[in-house]
Amino acid sequence: MSFPKLKNDRILRAARGEQVDRPPVWMMRQAGRYLPEYHIVKGDKDFFEVCHNPEIVCKLTIQPIDHYDGIIDAAIIFNDILVIPQAMGMEVEMVDNVGPQFVSPLRKPADLQKLNFHCDVTEALGWAFKAITLTRHRLEGRVPLLGFCGGPWTLLCYMIEGGGSKIFRFAKEWIFRWPEYAHKLLQGITDVSVEFLALQVKAGAQMLQVFESWGGQLGPDEFDEFSLQYLHQIANRVPERLAQLGLERVPMIVFSKGSWYALDKLCDIGFDVVSLDWLYPPEEAVKVARGRVTLQGNLDPCVLYGSDEIITKKVTKMMNGFGKQRYIINLGHGTHPFMDPEKVGFFLKECKRIGQQQ
Template sequence: MQSRCLNTRSSGITAQVQTRRLPVSRSSVTCKAAAQDPLLLRVARGEEADRTPVWLMRQAGRYMAEFRAYSDKYPFRMRSETPDIAIELSMQPWRAFKPDGVIFFSDILTPLPALGIEFDVIKGKGPRIDDPIRSMEQIKALKTLDDPLNSLPFVHEILSSLRKEVDGQATLLGFVGTPWTLAAYAMEGKADRDCKQTKMIMFNNPALLHALLEHLTTALITYVGYQIEAGAQVVQLFDSWAHHLSPEQFAEFSLPYANRITEAVRAKYPHVPIIFHANGGTGKLDVVAGSNADVIGLDWSTSMRVCRQTLGPQHKVQGNVDPMVLFGTQEVIEAEVKRVLLEAGPQGHILNVGHGVVQGTPEENVGYFCELARQSGKIHQEQQQQQQNQHAANGQLVGAAV
């Protein structure tokens, strides 16, 4: 195995990246249930645990100075598609804060070029697609994702390398954008606050939108499987544009396609839990409850207590601290995290923020957030003891009254 250093310099900051070139292999990584499996994986499967696991969406993200040493120097796609860099960016938060999950540094739009939809990410402006999908002819001309190892080889190298780096000390998470989110990006050509072009197609030519969703669903089933074969132990389906949809639109244009991915992946990889996170999904919980994912990710706009009551005990949940809480004092962070932990209960919950860690978040507060999760077993025990003491006191009062 060869090892070398990739040096990057930006604004006087030097980052040393220890890299390992690993052979790309088509052999699958077996992830059978075992007692030594990492905590987050076991909880996502529904197993009992002595504390609540934690990871942070966008944890390989903009809030770290170490990360910005790269983002100031290299364009996004170079960072996300160069294994040496992507591996380093994925590992930075884990080395700093030791969360229970390591999410590989990538982008929701990563699989699109393999389908013939090129994109770029413009710093300060976000993704751009110069030739947005607006016709049936364009959809018919799209490629199929028959050989992702050939068309997206860097994904395999990043994930397989991370799996070795983490070495069972945390759960390796893959992630994929849902068909709706990818379709909306592909039709808009950029982020749009009204999702105007896509919704015009939705209302005037819904068959066109459904055709693109069908094509993307087939490709994403393959893409999720590819990530699992490369080493992902849990995969999150991220519907980042769900907030653009009404409950009725979500039930037609998003959830059925996400459910098809989960169903197909589970049939082949039953040992790999799927998380479904819809940004804006708590506004349509009654529809989101129809997800067949193993874990439902929750944004922060509804209390965890309401989410638990609406979704029922059959659903494991993830979330849902307001990411802006991490700009608060430690007392505020502790109070909010404890509230979410206690409302979620001691089992079937993965602590996370409700969407993503915001740029500028103090890094020490991210560390404190993760530390509170490591204290969650004690937090739940203290609540249980308080409840037992209260029941005992109530019983004594009743006895005295009799």
């Protein structure tokens, strides 16, 4: 498949550990509700109805690239991590002011019978691949396009809890009461994730990120058993699947929120980039990483509610801590719907300005 020539490969070079003129910058959840133009395009359509419409997805993905023209170094496709449970046969609704809600969560091992562990990813998620291809063309090579999926442990949590949770009672019950069935579910999610990620690259994605958003809900031992080994599989199996498809390997990022204790291990499982939340001091992360991977992060998103002076102070400290090379600037989690687009723009401009002065 032929695509427009890439004009800005800064983030790809940074991910591979190559020299860059300044650290690249993008934001998790950068295509979304904080932009007024998002609401104009989305209108009153259901969230997943939007996700299934390649034309709308394309527009939403490119909105921040247009809004902050010349500042953001990557686009990330507008989608949701819960499309994998949907592909496996689960029904999910996005409820306003509540979040995702599963109609029939998995509460007992017998409920695994509801799932299609061998779903046809090409058919079930074909709309996602069409959106990526369309967006890649419409970007006209301005910046690389990222694809993504949820981490297996995180998806297990949603599928079992039925939505977000504060104590993760049901997910924890599975790993401590029925660990063999938890592993069966995690392996099934991993298998689908590998195919989904590889086919996103086939469709046009130039970089991939795995969001293990609930990684920090596990202790160190449980993280090794119920998250790390499956993330390791994804990091190694996706390149193998790409080779089978006749495609070149693309840089891969892992983001495991709250898993500060696992940074050393995350640097060794095959990802090119490890993204950090705001709980880890940049200088310490650099010492742990020891140049094995590129680091990404890690500004507390709520800093963007602060004054311009505070934003400059916090961004400067963060960027000085990570350094200019082997670093991608990002937030420590996604943007919020309540954020002022002007403050977001100030943050992005400061990242570019300070990076050029380093």
